[in-house]
Amino acid sequence: MIYQRSSALFQEAQNYIPGGVNSPVRAFKSVGGVPVFMKKALGAYLYDEDGRNYIDYINSWGPMILGHTHPMVLEAVTHQLKKGFSFGTPTELEMEIAKFISENVPNVDKIRMVNSGTEACMSAIRLARGFTGRDKIVKFEGCYHGHSDSFLIKAGSGAATFGNPNSPGVTNGTAKDTLLARFNDLESVRNLFEQNQDEIAAVIIEPIAGNMGCIVPEFGFMEELRKLCTQKGALLIFDEVMTGFRLGFGGAQKSLNIEADLIAYGKIIGGGFPVGAFAGRSEIMDHLAPLGPVYQAGTLSGNPIAMRAGLTTLSILHNEPDLYIRIDETTKILHEEISSILSQKGIAHTVNRFGSMISFFFGENKVSNFDDAQKADHLLFNQFFHHLLNEGVYLPPSGYETWFISDSIGNEEIEKTLEAVEKFEVKFT
Ligand SMILES: *Cc1c(COP(=O)(O)O)cnc(C)c1O
Numbered sequence: 001m002i003y004q005r006s007s008a009l010f011q012e013a014q015n016y017i018p019g020g021v022n023s024p025v026r027a028f029k030s031v032g033g034v035p036v037f038m039k040k041a042l043g044a045y046l047y048d049e050d051g052r053n054y055i056d057y058i059n060s061w062g063p064m065i066l067g068h069t070h071p072m073v074l075e076a077v078t079h080q081l082k083k084g085f086s087f088g089t090p091t092e093l094e095m096e097i098a099k100f101i102s103e104n105v106p107n108v109d110k111i112r113m114v115n116s117g118t119e120a121c122m123s124a125i126r127l128a129r130g131f132t133g134r135d136k137i138v139k140f141e142g143c144y145h146g147h148s149d150s151f152l153i154k155a156g157s158g159a160a161t162f163g164n165p166n167s168p169g170v171t172n173g174t175a176k177d178t179l180l181a182r183f184n185d186l187e188s189v190r191n192l193f194e195q196n197q198d199e200i201a202a203v204i205i206e207p208i209a210g211n212m213g214c215i216v217p218e219f220g221f222m223e224e225l226r227k228l229c230t231q232k233g234a235l236l237i238f239d240e241v242m243t244g245f246r247l248g249f250g251g252a253q254k255s256l257n258i259e260a261d262l263i264a265y266g267k268i269i270g271g272g273f274p275v276g277a278f279a280g281r282s283e284i285m286d287h288l289a290p291l292g293p294v295y296q297a298g299t300l301s302g303n304p305i306a307m308r309a310g311l312t313t314l315s316i317l318h319n320e321p322d323l324y325i326r327i328d329e330t331t332k333i334l335h336e337e338i339s340s341i342l343s344q345k346g347i348a349h350t351v352n353r354f355g356s357m358i359s360f361f362f363g364e365n366k367v368s369n370f371d372d373a374q375k376a377d378h379l380l381f382n383q384f385f386h387h388l389l390n391e392g393v394y395l396p397p398s399g400y401e402t403w404f405i406s407d408s409i410g411n412e413e414i415e416k417t418l419e420a421v422e423k424f425e426v427k428f429t
Contacts, residue, residue, distance in 0.1 A: 002052065003033075003048075005048075009049060010034050025397065028397050030397065031381075035397075041064075043067045044056060044067055045068070052392065054392050055413045056406070057393065058394060058395070059405075059406045060267075061396075061404065062404045065245070066271075066313060066323075067407055070313075073272075076311075080304055080308035086300060087304065088299065093308060094307055097113075097314070098110070100315070101314070102279070104249055104318060105251065107253060107280065108263065109279075109282040110279065111277050111285075112277060113275060113301050113307070115274045115298060116274055117145075117146050117267060120264040121145035121146045121241070123296045124263075124264050125137050125150060127285075127288060128261075128262060128284075131287050132235065137177065137178055137179070137203070138178075138180075138200055138234075139204050140182065140183045141183065142183060142215070142369065143183065143205060143209055144211035145264070150174055183212075184215075186224045201234060203229055203235075205237070205238065206243070207243055207256055208243050210401075211400065212369075213352060213359035213400055213401065214359040215373070226259070235261040236258075236260050236262075238262075241265060243357070244266075247324075248324050249317060249318055261280055270313075271306075271309035273303070273310065330410075330414065331353060331357075331358050337414070337418050338360065341418065350364075350365065359401065361373065363377045378398075378400075381398075382399070383424075384424060388417075391419075391423065393416070393420045
């Protein structure tokens with residue numbers, strides 16, 4: 001039994017932690033089997049409790065874009081730690097990272113740091129409501145914006161994996177203010193605006209969706225969505241928790257050439273530490289407390305260790321423009337080579353990719369919204385996942401997730417991955 005210690009730990013963890021995990025997708029519930037407990041990570045690799053190692057295609061669900069334990073980030077954080085862990089006061093470091101981001105990212109005059117992507121999105125819609133004086137928001141089926149109440153309605157990967165699109169505990173009152181549209185379907189958004197005249201505060205979207213697998217906006221969709229929001233006086237919120245600092249430094253705003261009114265960040269912005277942020281033009285951001293009436297706060301927000309890790313990671317990304325070219329190229333090679341191996345084996349599949357975001361769906365059909373993603377062959381994905389896991393390749397444990405490529409994945413890792421894919425055989429059950 002190659003996962004002996006993981007199994008034992010999982011068994012015991014379930015006595016003390018609901019489901020044995022602190023975030024549901026880690027539990028392997030959809031793919032089955034025992035989640036692998038990791039104890040160490042370095043570069044492209046994760047090391048488990050049983051002494052095996054894995055090429056990591058999750059990278060902590062995105063933040064570790066440089067690969068694990070990058071020496072410069074490690075050094076900066078170690079140095080920072082010796083100065084104290086948390087002050088609960090303003091620091092120069094918070095100003096530095098805010099200034100750096102605002103100078104290098106479109107439409108960010110001001111930015112407020114929080115502790116997770118969930119908080120970032122939750123606060124962004126509160127601000128949008130406070131700013132517009134309207135109550136309703138539009139979200140897209142299959143998009144995930146964290147686990148705050150307003151968003152737990154057809155919320156993509158985690159929720160979709162577990163087959164309960166709408167969580168108990170979200171009140172009808174909250175749910176009625178969240179309107180659902182279909183990704184890549186502008187008409188569905190138009191209809192909502194018509195049925196809810198002057199009531200919609202904001203439309204929030206993952207500009208390149210990553211939580212129903214990777215789904216790319218079709219030509220013209222985002223441009224029209226931008227126009228529609230402007231016409232109707234609603235804010236367009238880009239949830240760039242996944243895309244931010246992954247699709248180049250300017251995120252999806254720059255890749256798609258669309259200007260958002262508010263932008264939510266997370267994942268990479270903290271370099272592996274718990275950080276989220278939301279940002280936008282001063283006229284909107286200045287509605288936040290203490291300047292304005294919209295309240296938002298956080299005891300550990302802007303924590304110096306987290307800010308140092310974030311600022312160092314962002315600086316590396318900014319100073320090394322080739323890095324993005326490199327990881328996009330790695331992703332393209334994986335796309336083409338894996339696809340070609342699967343085709344040779346006669347396994348029908350679709351690959352969706354944008355920059356270094358990629359996902360494989362099994363089946364004949366193209367995938368351009370949540371319904372399509374649900375129709376893919378998730379049982380086959382689960383076989384594929386377990387096969388690769390046994391071969392030492394660690395994919396996200398759900399067909400609704402995007403793979404996250406890091407800059408540490410080089411030729412050697414690509415080759416090992418392709419060899420593992422070569423050995424894949426479909427088992428009929
Ligand atoms: C991960 C994610 C979130 C939630 O971030 P957490 O830090 O997990 O709370 C929100 N939006 C998107 C697009 C994400 O990918």
